[in-house]
Amino acid sequence: MVLYTEQLILTREDIVMKAAVSFVHAVCHAGASLDPEIFHSDECSYFESLLFQRRKSNFLLGRLSAKQAASLLLSESNLSNISVETGVFGQPLLRTTGAPGYQVSIAHCDDIGTAVVFPEAHPMGVDIERISPNRNKTMESQLTMEERERIVAVRGVEEYSVLLTVSWTVKEAISKILRTGFAASLQVLEINEIRFKSGCFQSTFSHFPQYAAQSYRLGNYIFTIVAPRKTEWSMNMSRLYEQFNSIFHPSCL
Structure with missing residues (x-):
């Protein structure tokens, strides 16, 4: 369908x-x-x-x-x-x-x-993931300490599992562009900033400033596309x- x-x-x-x-x-x-x-x-x-x-x-x-x-x-x-x-x-x-x-x-x-x-x-990359609090620890394991501090500071979103899933899909999507998967170190795919505005999560990267991500909540899922920032x-x-x-x-x- x-x-x-x-x-x-x-x-x-x-x-x-x-x-x-x-x-x-x-x-x-x-x-x-x-x-x-x-x-x-x-x-x-x-x-x-x-x-x-x-x-x-x-x-x-x-x-x-x-x-x-x-x-x-x-x-x-x-x-x-x-x-x-x-x-x-x-x-x-x-x-x-x-x-x-x-x-x-x-x-x-x-x-x-x-x-x-x-x-x-x-180049573009896409990912989709179900929001599941049971996977919080797994998703946290792919974040640096700085990233954990950044996501809890996002205004307008209180559900921690949502923010973790956004971060996970953002990293998955850019890893598909780079063709590394999560085999790359945590720091390489580090998210520099996440903002929530008008229903859209907007993210940028510490080491790949030429890319940016847009993420959306679809029911119990997060959908993300990463594309050239400009x-x-x-x-x-x-x-x-x-x-x-x-x-x-x-x-x-």
Whole structure:
């Protein structure tokens, strides 16, 4: 089920580019197979080779969300002409028929997948994570002492688990751009500042000042996109919230 797709206008001082974001919701049942009208034959073969149900679910969510975003951005209605391969560092690599020069960042949590497709000249990263107080200690372990002090000082937000999840997704998203994952030291991905304004968490980085993050709460989830800091972009959040109301309780949005 496609929850939401939107084309993003990326405005910089000297150029305007386009990207696209998508959200999908899918439950991968045991014994399920991929639709060959949507998935490339190589994707179908790889899916069948996976032994664990969770890996199959993550594969389905990531590829389906990537295809939906690429389809919107590149005007490619045949989703089987869009595929996602895996690089040597585990990064997704977008492959399309007749439209080179674009890449993708994907994320998934529970039964939700999201992706952003962007020009190679304009790197972006995405992440989504469920807010869970039970994971507070795990998320704290990825923060420096300075970061812990900064997040509790954020005005307008009292839920500590929300702030931890924002920090986690911000670091995950930029690590996808850098292709390091959390293998990098805590200091390398350090968040310099988090602000909360008009429903959006805005973050910057101590060692990568050329990037900035925007994070939003979607029900019990935090969704984050990291992009070049001097790029102006926005999403139609009221429309996105409306689409999510079919799954998430409105009071959580």
